[in-house]
Amino acid sequence: MEVYLVRHGITDWNVQGRLQGREDIPLNEEGRAQAVQCGEALGAAGFSIIYSSPLSRAIDTAAQISVYHTRKVTVDPELIERDYGRLTGMTKPQREQWEARGLPTGMEPWKLLAGRAMAAVDSCAREHGADERVALVSHGAWINAVLAVLSRHEIGTGKTELKNACISVLKREEKSWKILCYNLSPGEYAQWAAGRQPANP
Helix, strand or coil: CEEEEEECCCEHHHHHCCCCCCCCCCECHHHHHHHHHHHHHCCCCCCCEEEECCCHHHHHHHHHHHCCCCCCEEECHHHCCCCCHHHCCCCHHHHHHHHHCCCCCCCCCHHHHHHHHHHHHHHHHHHCCCCCEEEEEECHHHHHHHHHHHCCCCCCCCCCCCCCCCEEEEEEECCEEEEEEEEECHHHHHHHHCCCCCCCC
């Protein structure tokens, strides 16, 4: 089976460099356009189910994908973004100042994030057939945690800056997952899917 990890479209807080975490920040105009592009690129993927984080920016992105499939969006709380605690809403300079003072963050531990993200991915293998394709529409930190675990930290958390509305594809082989491509824009994914270029040149 294949699992498609899709990041939501861009928001104003993304543009401002603010950590969104579990704040329900909506897509902006550009983000809505990206969601449409994502839906178009994935129109022929043939998903048997489309799961989404409960946050509106993910749900609205998933809704554009569902337009091309006879599937409604299923909300899965385990796909929600990392809880950044007191760092939520801060820009990078603000976060650096906070952490430099040694103040507590209340941030969700990475191991907990990675554990629940991989549990959601693994549940797809248990609940769906070997020939199925499943879409998981989530968030940057969540997707990067999956990529980090599966690549043994060669990519993902701390190394990969995921694009908004990016697409990454995982394939289940025997009892393990293989990353077929990652961090592709809708246009890049369409070209990759058509076999016209390497996944990540």
